Each structure stands twice: as C-alpha cells, then as structure tokens.
Amino acid sequence: MEAKSPSASRTTMTDMVLPSETNALQNLFGGELLARMDRAASIAAGRHSRRITVTASVNHVAFNLAIPLGSVVTVEAAVSRAYNTSMEVYIDVWIEDRYNGKRTKANEAIYTFVAVDETGKPTEVPELVPETPLEITRFEGALRRKQLSLVLAGKMKPDNATELKALFTK
C-alpha cells in the first residue's frame, strides 16, 4: 500500500450554530460538536484508508472556548498517524468572525478510527508520512497517546506502554 501524507485525508466542514443545537447559555451543545468532529474525522479516516472506518476511541477533547449561537464553525480533521489497522485523527475547530473573517481556535480533539471490512474485521491501512513541522509533532506524540488509550481501555498492560512511560522517566 502506498504511503500517504496528512493532506490526502484533510477534511474541512463549515456550518453554523442553530438555536436547536445550543445549551441553556446559548452556546453550541458539546454533544453536537462531538458529532460534527466525528463526522469530519470519519471522512478523513475513510480518505486515508479507502475503507469503512469505525470510531474506536475518543482520546482527547478540549472545550477551550464556548461557541455562541450563530457562529460560523469550521471543523478540520486529518489523519496524524497510521498503524496496522488503526489511525489517529487530529481535529481542530475554528470560529470565524463574521465581519472581519478572523479565525480563532475554539477546540481540538483526537479520535482513533479503525478500518474494517464488510464483516467488521480490522483491515490494514496505508502508512502515514508527515510533512510539515506541525504534522511531525503530532505524528511523534501519537504513539504515547495510543498506548495511554489502550491502557485506559484495559487492552495494554501499563508495563508494556514503553513510549508512554518514557514521558515520566526522561
């Protein structure tokens, strides 16, 4: 399988915040944002793998800024590292000032997707080769995030999480 860069999977979705999607403070409901990020990330994982993909884990979500009613919200997702059958997808969320077009980063998240065949069995994905400095930083941090996710899910013994442990012993 031919290796791909993150730009091959980059997915951008822009939409606005409607009244039915807000909480009591008139800000975008967190679950709605999670769903928008899941949709963009699953398209990115599908573009990288050209397979059916399923969300295996939501590894990290940071709701740094509330997103008010009426905001123009852009969700950008791209595969940040690919393994055997799984892919880490990094998602950045931006809000855009209606009048001057200035973009502000509101949130970010990291999801893990697994490519599967028609029976739901995990199947191989192409390697990912990062290109830009940001892509390289995200690529290099991905293995410890995968190990943390597997440890929390009870799928890896903490002792085997060598990359994660190195964070604390360096």
Ligand SMILES: CCCCCCCCCCCCCCCC(=O)SCCNC(=O)CCNC(=O)[C@H](O)C(C)(C)COP(=O)(O)OP(=O)(O)OC[C@H]1O[C@@H](n2cnc3c(N)ncnc32)[C@H](O)[C@@H]1OP(=O)(O)O
């Ligand atoms: C464009 C072309 C498309 C064409 C076609 C389109 C069709 C249009 C489809 C629309 C698609 C919409 C997609 C929406 C996205 C959902 O909403 S999907 C619904 C929610 N998700 C689910 O239902 C998934 C349910 N879970 C599962 O099916 C299984 O647990 C999984 C995820 C397949 C993993 O199965 P498993 O038995 O644990 O498999 P296993 O071999 O142990 O692990 C497989 C890989 O996952 C990793 N993994 C497993 N758990 C974790 C974890 N917690 N953390 C990190 N990694 C993990 C493993 O490390 C392994 O990685 P690799 O080393 O192979 O890379």
